[in-house]
Amino acid sequence: MGDLTVSIHNLKLKNPVLTASGTFGYGLEYDDFMDVSLLGGIVVKGTTIHPRQGNDYPRMAETASGMLNSVGLQNKGAKYFATDIYPNLLKYDTNILVNVSGSTIEEYIACAEIINELDHIPGIELNISCPNVKEGGMAFGTSCASIEAVVSAVRKVYHKTMVVKLSPNVTDIGELARSAEASGADSLSLINTLMAMAIDAERRKPILSTITGGLSGPAVKPIALRQVWEVAKSVKVPIIGMGGIMNATDAIEFFLAGASAIQVGTANYLDPMITLKIIDGIDDYLNRHKFSSINDIIGGLQV
Amino acid sequence: MRKTVQHLKVIANLRLNDDHHILVLQSADKLEQIHPGQFANLLVENSSTVFLRRPFSIYSVDYAQNTISIYIKIIGEGTRALSKAVVGSEIDTMFPLGNKFTLPTEKEKVLLVGGGSGVASLKSLAQSLHEKSNEVAILIGARSSKDLVELDEFSKYGTVYTTTEDGTQGVKGYVTNHPVLELELSTFQRVYSCGPEPMMKAVAKKAKEKSIFCELSLENTMACGFGVCLCCITTTIDGHKCVCTEGPVFNINILKWEI
Numbered sequence A: 001m002g003d004l005t006v007s008i009h010n011l012k013l014k015n016p017v018l019t020a021s022g023t024f025g026y027g028l029e030y031d032d033f034m035d036v037s038l039l040g041g042i043v044v045k046g047t048t049i050h051p052r053q054g055n056d057y058p059r060m061a062e063t064a065s066g067m068l069n070s071v072g073l074q075n076k077g078a079k080y081f082a083t084d085i086y087p088n089l090l091k092y093d094t095n096i097l098v099n100v101s102g103s104t105i106e107e108y109i110a111c112a113e114i115i116n117e118l119d120h121i122p123g124i125e126l127n128i129s130c131p132n133v134k135e136g137g138m139a140f141g142t143s144c145a146s147i148e149a150v151v152s153a154v155r156k157v158y159h160k161t162m163v164v165k166l167s168p169n170v171t172d173i174g175e176l177a178r179s180a181e182a183s184g185a186d187s188l189s190l191i192n193t194l195m196a197m198a199i200d201a202e203r204r205k206p207i208l209s210t211i212t213g214g215l216s217g218p219a220v221k222p223i224a225l226r227q228v229w230e231v232a233k234s235v236k237v238p239i240i241g242m243g244g245i246m247n248a249t250d251a252i253e254f255f256l257a258g259a260s261a262i263q264v265g266t267a268n269y270l271d272p273m274i275t276l277k278i279i280d281g282i283d284d285y286l287n288r289h290k291f292s293s294i295n296d297i298i299g300g301l302q303v
Numbered sequence B: 001m002r003k004t005v006q007h008l009k010v011i012a013n014l015r016l017n018d019d020h021h022i023l024v025l026q027s028a029d030k031l032e033q034i035h036p037g038q039f040a041n042l043l044v045e046n047s048s049t050v051f052l053r054r055p056f057s058i059y060s061v062d063y064a065q066n067t068i069s070i071y072i073k074i075i076g077e078g079t080r081a082l083s084k085a086v087v088g089s090e091i092d093t094m095f096p097l098g099n100k101f102t103l104p105t106e107k108e109k110v111l112l113v114g115g116g117s118g119v120a121s122l123k124s125l126a127q128s129l130h131e132k133s134n135e136v137a138i139l140i141g142a143r144s145s146k147d148l149v150e151l152d153e154f155s156k157y158g159t160v161y162t163t164t165e166d167g168t169q170g171v172k173g174y175v176t177n178h179p180v181l182e183l184e185l186s187t188f189q190r191v192y193s194c195g196p197e198p199m200m201k202a203v204a205k206k207a208k209e210k211s212i213f214c215e216l217s218l219e220n221t222m223a224c225g226f227g228v229c230l231c232c233i234t235t236t237i238d239g240h241k242c243v244c245t246e247g248p249v250f251n252i253n254i255l256k257w258e259i
């Protein structure tokens, strides 16, 4: 058994496999299928200060090797999370991160302040990259100025590990990554979903109620790898890579590109136990290639 | 029974006609109670285009054989691939999912209205209602007589009525044109329905007018089937609810449908 432990700022992960926000609920939905505590960490659903209904149905379209969603951050709000959901998560022996989102900087701050009070939440993932909300969301993640504004504002009130989740819907991700790092991010995660659309030719209508949505799944992996690679060259903070990871080989590719940990998203829908298989597969890869630690392959791409 | 993901063995693939198949899938484990209304989410392997699982009602359960059967109406790539499942092969199946129909506590006269693949969710319901000595009527609507399959199965549990749009069998028109819905509805204490949304809306409207208890089983498109993606929602008086976990069965009084 190789050493699978990695560090993301102050977080010690027993293995580098986390689950992506919006694809793992609060973990509780997986209790029937697996022991959630075996994971390196989980990132729970996108959380906002005020409850959000999200967008209208239909919110999903299957596409070639992936899917579009336009859920739009449906959640019951940070206070509900703190009082009604958080107590149920104390049973897990893993790192639980809350994905924090908002329409204004004030909303991000208010949400982060509530999460900051929760002892067993060692970090947040600041979502400045949601393509499915009219205000805020991705708008914060697409210019250096707005990234600086929101990240540094949350940094002032949030004192634990702050991961900033980047949008792939940008021209120069390296530059935006440097802004997030300079504004106080302890780690960067990427990618969120890619803005995309699907059309029903027979009905001559968009499939999603919102017309456009976010693409995820194996279709996005090559883009995600390229962006992780660019960000890894641009910043010093550790990177959490994601986008289309379906198996251990996909995960290894992200480590080689420079990610210190990975998140599994859409793949959880197809196989709720996939994360455990990926952990085993990573270990198997290390053994086959005679690496004693996962840290030996991070950024290990030979070019 | 709690949710599981299992490789179920295909022990039969019954071709009813060009578009309709029934798969009988066997578990290596003892099956626990599965309720009418619950569904399974099947992985479609050997398809280059289908990515997500496909949800299907659990058509029937045989606890002695540890089998569930799935009624498949072919409408696209996923249903077509599943309809070709070879006996002896395995299908990666997540089940049982979703809530269940509410059964009457005392004997009642109940009407089941099904259309399209929606009839699949009504068979185990008809069976349970029949076993509890309710008086069951089943109204099935289809485009044409060739789409009416498994009527003998349904007639084991109650009186079967049919409508076809082209008039090739039963009453010509939609289910709502059938006298049992148009004239006799007030003689029933309960109505259950599953099928195309316009059909369910019409049924719900009639039931609401007469203040009859009515539950619908929705077939919203799904990505996960177990409550984590929030893609399958329907609008209710309590806000958005997940069809895969808080449904698929909903009382019409909860749904915020324009009917």
Ligand SMILES: Cc1cc2nc3c(=O)[nH]c(=O)nc-3n(C[C@H](O)[C@H](O)[C@H](O)COP(=O)(O)OP(=O)(O)OC[C@H]3O[C@@H](n4cnc5c(N)ncnc54)[C@H](O)[C@@H]3O)c2cc1C
Pocket: B039, B050, B054, B055, B056, B057, B058, B070, B071, B072, B073, B074, B075, B076, B077, B078, B079, B080, B117, B118, B120, B121, B218, B219, B220, B221, B222, B248
């Ligand atoms: C809870 C539930 C229970 C179901 N039970 C059964 C069952 O017992 N038997 C059965 O045959 N089918 C059932 N269905 C429907 C079945 O899941 C779909 O027919 C199937 O997913 C279609 O897959 P496909 O790849 O063949 O078609 P696709 O290629 O995915 O779709 C073909 C066309 O149909 C449309 N379509 C597909 N699925 C839906 C949907 N859910 N609602 C509206 N339009 C849709 C698509 O937009 C497309 O135009 C159920 C669905 C749900 C949600």
Ligand SMILES: Cc1cc2nc3c(=O)[nH]c(=O)nc-3n(C[C@H](O)[C@H](O)[C@H](O)COP(=O)(O)O)c2cc1C
Pocket: A020, A021, A022, A023, A045, A046, A047, A069, A071, A073, A099, A127, A130, A165, A191, A192, A193, A215, A216, A217, A218, A220, A242, A243, A244, A245, A263, A264, A265, A266, A267, B229, B230, B231
């Ligand atoms: C249905 C759905 C909901 C999502 N919700 C969120 C969210 O609330 N916050 C967020 O930061 N990312 C969200 N994501 C994006 C994922 O966390 C992830 O970044 C993306 O799906 C790419 O990874 P994947 O290809 O492995 O799914 C969502 C993705 C999907 C498919």
Ligand code: FES
Pocket: B221, B222, B223, B224, B225, B226, B227, B228, B229, B230, B231, B232, B233, B242, B243, B244, B245
């Ligand atoms: S299908 Fe994912 S929540 Fe219902």
